């Protein structure tokens with residue numbers, strides 16, 4: 268593997284960027300009526316319009332060359348083929364096996380994992396059917412009405428995001444709650460609104476050793492046992508989702524109530540596994556399998572399409588163009604789809620935990636910027652909050668806009684208003700408003716002289732701000748599956764080019780280690796002196812404030 272900044276195409280792109288810096292996108296559109304056709308593509312029911320980026324044929328050719336120089340096609344096959352590409356943890360990366368519908372085996376260490384995958388899916392179906400139909404009853408013989416998923420990170424964000432996104436498909440009369448934070452307020456507020464006789468807790472943790480999750484699970488179990496008066500109630504009200512059978516047993520959950528997944532599924536890629544149990548409970552297993560089918564369809568596209576017609580590859584290359592050549596620190600995701608409200612938060616973990624790395628596979632410092640800061644909120648809300656900066660601020664914020672052609676809820680022409688706003692924003696970002704255009708507008712509004720000149724600079728929009736639009740017919744389980752897989756593969760492609768391991772997360776460990784020592788210091792009555800003065804000061808201030816309250 269090699270340093271991408273040394274690829275000839277990388278160097279050519281640096282020169283090319285200097286030429287592109289002189290060009291306004293509005294002129295690229297004016298001189299090429301076929302620009303949309305040239306820089307848009309369809310795959311698996313999703314249209315990607317990437318024409319509103321500062322690119323030409325040369326840009327895309329050079330970017331594609333980088334992907335070839337990084338041997339992307341080999342890397343794709345290595346991932347799908349079960350090679351241990353997560354080298355720092357010695358693991359295969361096979362979330363794609365969870366949604367594999369080809370009937371072909373997927374081998375890890377010579378063993379086909381597909382029978383295991385299908386076995387757990389069958390158990391999920393039996394269980395979710397039983398809960399949804401009322402066959403599975405709580406300890407006192409009542410039907411389950413509420414599920415509480417206890418998990419954090421990948422054991423929370425996927426279930427939360429997908430459950431919210433597919434609310435329209437949830438028709439079993441169940442209510443879902445999610446508790447992730449060790450802040451007890453979240454658990455206590457949840458327990459305050461559920462009935463112990465009719466609540467099912469899902470404890471989701473890949474490792475089953477995450478303190479936040481275990482503390483919350485213990486609190487929920489204490490509450491349930493107290494409310495129902497017996498430990499026996501746990502069997503009908505607690506299930507676990509994990510790779511760690513021993514720890515699940517040690518916690519006191521019968522393995523008959525455990526849904527397994529495997530170490531070749533990364534936490535942030537685990538929504539396709541039994542971690543999706545709350546989703547399957549809410550929308551039914553048929554719809555959950557539709558979600559997987561959407562992911563599989565994107566996998567097939569990713570594996571088979573040529574790089575220059577490959578949606579995840581194009582999105583990854585555009586990201587590299589903005590991140591590494593235009594110094595864009597962040598990448599925004601604006602779903603013009605209220606159902607996708609948590610999609611940006613989901614992508615934060617997917618992208619930033621995967622590509623927030625600064626050493627290459629061989630342990631050397633990278634020579635380029637890696638993963639951007641991912642952020643975003645649904646439109647139109649964002650327009651009335653932070654879009655000012657995106658349009659006229661000093662920073663370059665490349666953005667993805669996502670929007671459905673049809674709403675699940677056609678109300679008058681409201682959906683067309685949503686679509687219009689989405690398209691208007693990308694047009695405004697691309698075109699901007701020149702000084703002359705602004706002047707004409709002000710004159711038309713009756714302004715003249717000094718007051719016009721004073722206001723004029725504030726009315727100018729620089730434009731030339733890049734965006735891509737993802738357009739899909741409706742937010743169905745299948746479409747959502749394809750969108751998630753699209754971003755997973757985008758992140759993977761970028762990791763391959765930057766030569767970093769997108770599948771480990773050592774950077775989250777240090778804070779975890781230090782929290783243990785700080786916790787014991789906070790629990791003791793002694794004055795704290797062993798840390799730096801800031802940490803000591805904060806800890807001692809806590810003790811003082813607590814003592815005086």
Ligand SMILES: O=P(O)(O)OC[C@H]1O[C@](O)(CO)[C@@H](O)[C@@H]1O
Nearest residue numbers: 420421422472473474477534775
């Ligand atoms: O599912 P687990 O093992 O509880 O881990 C939760 C999350 O914690 C992390 O390990 C980060 O601390 C994530 O990668 C993971 O999704």
